[in-house]
Amino acid sequence: MPLYEHVMIARQDLSGTQAEGLIEHFGGVLTDNGGKLVDQEYWGVKTMAYRINKNRKGHYLFMRTDAPAPAVQEMERLMRLHDDVMRVLTIKVDEHKEGPSVQMQKRDDRDSRRDNR
Template sequence: MPLYEHVFISRQDLSSAQAEGLIEHFGTVLSDNGGKLVENEYWGVKTMAYKINKNRKGHYAYLRTDAPAAAVQEMERLMRLHDDVMRVLTIKVDEHAEGPSVQMQKRDERAERRERR
C-alpha cells in the first residue's frame, strides 16, 4: 500500500486532550477503510505565520500512514468537514523516515546546517 504523511492544524481553543482525540478519531477512520496509522505525533500549540479563521495559533498533529488511496480520500474528506480542523496537508512518500520528525528533535540532534553568510 502507498505511504502518506499528513499534517493538520486544529483550532487553538481545544484542549490538548481533545486535539489528541482528533488524531485517534482519524486513525480509526483509516483503519475502518483498510489502512493503518503507522505513527503519530502531537506537536502542540504553535503560532502560525498568518491568521486562519481569525486564529493566530493552532494545535499541530502529524500522522504517518500506510493506506490505500480511497481510505486517505475519505479521511481527508472528513477532516475538511470537521469544524475543529482548519488546515490539512497530505504528501505521498516513497518511505517513512526512521525516528521522530524534525519538529520533535532537539536542536542538538539535528544534522549540522551550513553557515549563513
Template sequence: MPLYEHVLIARQDLSTAQAEGLIEHFTAVISDNGGKVVASEYWGVKTMAYKINKNRKGHYAFLRTDAPAAAVQEMERLARLHDDMMRVLSIKVEKHEDGPSVQMQKRDERGDRDGAPRGDRGDRGGFDRRERR
C-alpha cells in the same frame, strides 16, 4: 500500499485532550478504510505564519500512514467537514523516516544555531554619527 505523511491543524481553543481525541478519530478513519497508521505525533500549540479563520495559533499533529488512496481521501473529506479542523496536508512519500520527525527533535540537534559570531557590523554602508557634525 502507498505511504503518506499528514499534518493536521486544529483550532487553538480546543483542549489538549480534545486535540488528541481528533487525532484518534482520524486514525480510526484510516484504519476503518483499510489503512494503517504507522506513527502519530502531537506537536502541541504552535503559532502559524498567518491567520486561518481568525486564529493565530493551532494544535498541530503529524501522522505517518500506510493506506490506500481511498482511505486518505475519506480522511481529508471528513477533516474538511469537521468544525474543529482548520487545515490538512497529505503528502505521498517513498519511505517513512525512522525516529521522531524533525519538529520533535531538539533545536540543537538540527544545528540551527551553532554559536557562530554574527560578524562585524561596522562595514555596512549606513551613515556614521561622527560624520554628522
C-alpha cells in the same frame, strides 16, 4: 500500499487531549477503510504565519499512514468537514523515516543545548 504523511492544524481553543483525540478519530477512519496509522505525533500549539479563521495559533498534529488512496481521500474529506480542523496537508512519501519527525528533533536539540548552559 502507499505511504503518506499528514499534518493537521486544529483550533487553538481545544485542549491538548481533545487535539490528540482527533488523531485517534481520523486514524479510526483509516483503519475502517483498510489502512493503518503507523505513527503519530502531537507537535503542540504553535503560532501561525497568518490568521486562519480568526485564529493566530493552532494545535499541530502529525500522522504517518500506510493506506490505500480511497481511505486517505475519505479521511481528508472528513477532516475538511470537521469544525475543529482548520488546515490539512497530505504528502505521499516513498518511505517513512525512523524516529521522531524534524519538528520533534528540533525540540530535543533545544532542550539539550539548554542543559549544557
